Amino acid sequence: MDHELDIEQYLEEQYDIMDVSLLAGKIMLESGAETYRVEDTMMRIAASYGIKESHSYVTPTGIMFSIETDEPTKTKLMRISNRTTDLKKVMLVNSTSRRIAKGELDVPQAYRILKRIYASDETYSLKTRIAAASISSGCFLMMFQGGWVDFLPAVIAGGIGFASVGYFQELISIKFFAEFMASLIIGVLALLFVQLGFGLQPDKIIIGSVMPLVPGLLITNAVRDLIAGHLISGLAKGAEAFLTAFAIGSGIAVVVTFL
Incomplete structure (x- = not known):
C-alpha cells in the first residue's frame, strides 16, 4: 500500500513539473518569444527539477512536452490561440527560470509565480x-x-x-x-x-x-x-x-x- 502511495506521489510530482514547464512555455510563446527560446526554457526547468530527459516541440499554435522517467513516457499538449508582444513577461519568465536553476524555488512556488505573471496585465494603457x-x-x-x-x-x-x-x-x-x-x-x-x-x-x-x-x-x-x-x-x-x-x-x- 505504501509503495502504491509512493508511486502516486511520484507521478503527481512529475505532472506538477510538466505543468510548470508548460505554463512557462505558454507565457513566453503568447508574449512573442522565439520558438527555440521557449523550448530551451522548458527543458531547462524540467532538468532543474531532476527530469533527466525531456522533449519539447513548439509551434506558433501549440506546445507538446514530454518527459521520460522509469514509468511510461508522459506527454502533454497545450493549444496556443492568442499571441501578442509583451517582452516584459518573457523577461520575467526567464528570471524565474534562472531562480529555478539556482534551486531558489520549489515546484509549487514556481507555479504560483508563473500564474501571477500569466494573469498580470502590465502593458501600457x-x-x-x-x-x-x-x-x-x-x-x-x-x-x-x-x-x-x-x-x-x-x-x-x-x-x-x-x-x-x-x-x-x-x-x-x-x-x-x-x-x-x-x-x-x-x-x-x-x-x-x-x-x-x-x-x-x-x-x-x-x-x-x-x-x-x-x-x-x-x-x-x-x-x-x-x-x-x-x-x-x-x-x-x-x-x-x-x-x-x-x-x-x-x-x-x-x-x-x-x-
Missing part, C-alpha cells in the same frame, strides 16, 4: 500605446525624408490607424482583417489631409503612418527560428508576417486605386 504609435508615425515620416508640413497629419493618421486595429479585432475575429481596415483608414485620411491642404505628400504620410502596424518582431522571430533550425515555426511565422504585410498593402492599394 491603450491611450499610451496610441500616443506612442502617433509619435512614432511622425518620426518615421521624418526618417523617410518627409517634410514638417506632413508631420502632424502622419501623427493623426498613425494614431487613428493603430487604434482602429484593436477596435476591428474585437469587432470581427477574422485574421488580418483589422490590419486591412486600419491601412484603409490611414490611406483615406492621408489623401483627405492632402486634399484639404493640411498635408503635402500623401505617400510619405501613408508610409510613416503604417509603420506601427508592420510586424517587425514577427519577421525577426521567423528569421531567427529558421536560422536555429526550427523550419516549421519559422515558415509559419514568416507566412503570418507576409499575410499581415499583404493585408496592410492591400488596404493602401484599394485607396490609391479607387480614390
Whole structure:
C-alpha cells in the first residue's frame, strides 16, 4: 500500500513539473518569444527539477512536452490561440527560470509565480500605446525624408490607424482583417489631409503612418527560428508576417486605386 502511495506521489510530482514547464512555455510563446527560446526554457526547468530527459516541440499554435522517467513516457499538449508582444513577461519568465536553476524555488512556488505573471496585465494603457504609435508615425515620416508640413497629419493618421486595429479585432475575429481596415483608414485620411491642404505628400504620410502596424518582431522571430533550425515555426511565422504585410498593402492599394 505504501509503495502504491509512493508511486502516486511520484507521478503527481512529475505532472506538477510538466505543468510548470508548460505554463512557462505558454507565457513566453503568447508574449512573442522565439520558438527555440521557449523550448530551451522548458527543458531547462524540467532538468532543474531532476527530469533527466525531456522533449519539447513548439509551434506558433501549440506546445507538446514530454518527459521520460522509469514509468511510461508522459506527454502533454497545450493549444496556443492568442499571441501578442509583451517582452516584459518573457523577461520575467526567464528570471524565474534562472531562480529555478539556482534551486531558489520549489515546484509549487514556481507555479504560483508563473500564474501571477500569466494573469498580470502590465502593458501600457491603450491611450499610451496610441500616443506612442502617433509619435512614432511622425518620426518615421521624418526618417523617410518627409517634410514638417506632413508631420502632424502622419501623427493623426498613425494614431487613428493603430487604434482602429484593436477596435476591428474585437469587432470581427477574422485574421488580418483589422490590419486591412486600419491601412484603409490611414490611406483615406492621408489623401483627405492632402486634399484639404493640411498635408503635402500623401505617400510619405501613408508610409510613416503604417509603420506601427508592420510586424517587425514577427519577421525577426521567423528569421531567427529558421536560422536555429526550427523550419516549421519559422515558415509559419514568416507566412503570418507576409499575410499581415499583404493585408496592410492591400488596404493602401484599394485607396490609391479607387480614390
